[in-house]
Amino acid sequence: MSHMDSSLSDEDLDEGQSEVKRIRYDSKIYNVSRRFEKHQRPRRTRLASRDSHSFHVKESNLQGLIFDNGAHTIKINYSFEEEPKIIPNCIMKAKSERKRLFIGSQIDECRDCSGLFYLIPSERGYITKWDVQKPIWDFVLSKNVCPVNNYPVIMTQPLFNFKSIQDCIDEIFFEEYEVSSMFRLNPTDLAVLQYHKEIGAKPPCIIVDSGYSFTHVIPYLEGKKYLKGVRRINVGGKLLTNHLKDIISYRQYHVMEETFVINQVKEDTCYVSQDFKSDLKAAELPPSKNHIIRNYVLPDFNNIRRGYIQDRDQKDEIAENCQILRLNNERFTVPEILFHPSDIGIKSIGIAEAVCKSIFSCPLSFQKDLAKNIVCIGGSTKFDGFRDRLFNEVRSMIPASWEVNVYQPSDPITYNWMGGKVLLKDPEFKSKLVTKQEYEECGMSAIQEKFNQWSIIDIEETVQSKPKIEPVSYIDHLKKYDVFGKGIVSEESSENNEKKNENPEESRKCEEEIDVSSKNDGEEKLNLTDDDKFKLP
Incomplete structure (x- = not known):
C-alpha cells in the first residue's frame, strides 16, 4: 500500500489511519492488493535478471494487432x-x-x-x-x-x-x-x-x-530475403478478372461493369490445365462429349446472392428465371496467363521460369535446398491444379538429381x-x-x-566466375599482314609504320635512304658492271 499512499500528505495519513484499519480486512480490497502483488512479482524478477526464463516467457506472450x-x-x-x-x-x-x-x-x-x-x-x-x-x-x-x-x-x-x-x-x-x-x-x-x-x-x-x-x-x-534473386511478374488476380470480362463480353453478355460478379465466376470455375493442348482439343468437342464445359448460374440478388455451377444431371428450378453463362475454354485459358503471359502480349516470363531463374541467381550452396522448399501464397494460387502444374514445369527445368517440392497451404x-x-x-x-x-x-x-534492413541478407556469391572476354580489334589484327595478305609483318616493321604516320617528312627521307642503300647492296652482291645492267631484261 506504500505505492498507493505516496501522494498523500502526513496530515491525511494521520487522519486516515483509523479508516485504513477499518477497511483493511475488507475482502474486495484484499483481493485487489493480492492481484497487485501478483502483478508486481514478475517486475522484480525482470529487474533482477534479464536472462531468466520468466522474462522470455513474458516476452513470448506478447499480444498485438x-x-x-x-x-x-x-x-x-x-x-x-x-x-x-x-x-x-x-x-x-x-x-x-x-x-x-x-x-x-x-x-x-x-x-x-x-x-x-x-x-x-x-x-x-x-x-x-x-x-x-x-x-x-x-x-x-x-x-x-x-x-x-x-x-x-x-x-x-x-x-x-x-x-x-x-x-x-x-x-x-x-x-x-x-x-x-x-x-x-x-x-x-x-x-x-x-x-x-x-x-x-x-x-x-x-x-x-x-x-x-x-x-x-x-x-x-x-531466414532473410536475398534481393538479388527476387523476380517480379506483372500478372495478378486483377488482370485475370479483367481478361475474363473481355472474353465473356465478346462471346455472350456485356459484363464489363460486373467486376464483382465476374470475380466470383473466376474463383468458382477456373482451373490450371495440366496439358493445355489436349484441353484445347477437348473444348472443341460437342457438349455431349465435352467434359470441360460448365453452366454457371448468375445471381439475381433476390433469390441467389452468389452464383454457382449448375449440375447437368439434376433439374434446377431456381435457375429457370436466371441468366446462365456457358463457360468452355475460358476456364483454363485465363489462369494460363500466369504461366505464359505472352499469350495476351505481355513480354514477361511465367511463374515457373521465374522460380528457376531465382534459384540459379542464388549462391550454389543454397540452390538445392531452395528447390526443396517452394511455398505458394496469395489468392491467385488457389486455382485447382496450380501446385501440380508449377511442380511439373519446375521439375523439367531443374537438374534431375535435385529434389523438388512445392508446398501450398490450405488457405x-x-x-x-x-x-x-x-x-x-x-x-x-x-x-x-x-x-x-x-x-x-x-x-x-x-x-x-x-x-x-532487418530481414535482408547479403551473401557473397560463390558462383564460379566466368572468364573475362577481352575485346577484339580487327584493325590491330590486320596490321600484322602486308598489303596483299601474303605474310606477317614483323614487330619492327610495324613500329616503323607507326613512326611514319607520326612524322611523314622524316619517313620519306628514310625511305629514300633505304632505297639507295638497297640498290648499292644489290650491286655489290651481284658485282654487275654498267654493261651488264643494260643486258638484263
Whole structure:
C-alpha cells in the first residue's frame, strides 16, 4: 500500500489511519492488493535478471494487432484470435443505392451488387490514392471492427515500397491513430516464419506470392530475403478478372461493369490445365462429349446472392428465371496467363521460369535446398491444379538429381497473417518495435532503416566466375599482314609504320635512304658492271 499512499500528505495519513484499519480486512480490497502483488512479482524478477526464463516467457506472450494490408483485401485481427477478419480494401458504390458508399465489408449490406463501381486505393500494388485508403483504415480500426487499444501493430507493406509511401504510413499510424508501438515489414516475411514453424526447421526457401496486382518470387536464405534473386511478374488476380470480362463480353453478355460478379465466376470455375493442348482439343468437342464445359448460374440478388455451377444431371428450378453463362475454354485459358503471359502480349516470363531463374541467381550452396522448399501464397494460387502444374514445369527445368517440392497451404490468403502470430512469440521481437517516442525523436529515416534492413541478407556469391572476354580489334589484327595478305609483318616493321604516320617528312627521307642503300647492296652482291645492267631484261 506504500505505492498507493505516496501522494498523500502526513496530515491525511494521520487522519486516515483509523479508516485504513477499518477497511483493511475488507475482502474486495484484499483481493485487489493480492492481484497487485501478483502483478508486481514478475517486475522484480525482470529487474533482477534479464536472462531468466520468466522474462522470455513474458516476452513470448506478447499480444498485438496484426494488420495485413493487401491490395484486394485487408486481413486484420488480434493475435489471440484464431482467424483474421477479411475486409475488402476498396470503396464501392451500387446502382441501386446511389447515395451511399459501401466501405470494406459494408458491401454485405447492399441489396443489389450488380454494376458496382469500385474505388481502389492501390495502383500496381502501391498506395496512390490516400483519400480512398484513409477512410478504409478508419473503418477497419473503428470500435466496431478492430480498434488498436494500445496494442503493438504489425503492419505489412509491398516489396520495394516507395519511401514517400512509407513516410505517409508511419505518419498516419503514429499521429492519426496514436499507435503506441509499430513494426512494418513485407507479408512474405511473415509467410517464411509460419512455414518454418510448420516444418520445425529453418531451411532456405522460395516464396511465390501471387496476389491481386503482381506476382513476386522471393528467395529466403537463413531466414532473410536475398534481393538479388527476387523476380517480379506483372500478372495478378486483377488482370485475370479483367481478361475474363473481355472474353465473356465478346462471346455472350456485356459484363464489363460486373467486376464483382465476374470475380466470383473466376474463383468458382477456373482451373490450371495440366496439358493445355489436349484441353484445347477437348473444348472443341460437342457438349455431349465435352467434359470441360460448365453452366454457371448468375445471381439475381433476390433469390441467389452468389452464383454457382449448375449440375447437368439434376433439374434446377431456381435457375429457370436466371441468366446462365456457358463457360468452355475460358476456364483454363485465363489462369494460363500466369504461366505464359505472352499469350495476351505481355513480354514477361511465367511463374515457373521465374522460380528457376531465382534459384540459379542464388549462391550454389543454397540452390538445392531452395528447390526443396517452394511455398505458394496469395489468392491467385488457389486455382485447382496450380501446385501440380508449377511442380511439373519446375521439375523439367531443374537438374534431375535435385529434389523438388512445392508446398501450398490450405488457405494461402490468410497464411501471412498466421505468420504474424509467430513473430509476436519471438522473445526478441519487442526490441524491434518502434515506439511513438522513438518516432518523434529519431525521425522517419532512422525508422525506415530499422524496418527495411532487418530481414535482408547479403551473401557473397560463390558462383564460379566466368572468364573475362577481352575485346577484339580487327584493325590491330590486320596490321600484322602486308598489303596483299601474303605474310606477317614483323614487330619492327610495324613500329616503323607507326613512326611514319607520326612524322611523314622524316619517313620519306628514310625511305629514300633505304632505297639507295638497297640498290648499292644489290650491286655489290651481284658485282654487275654498267654493261651488264643494260643486258638484263
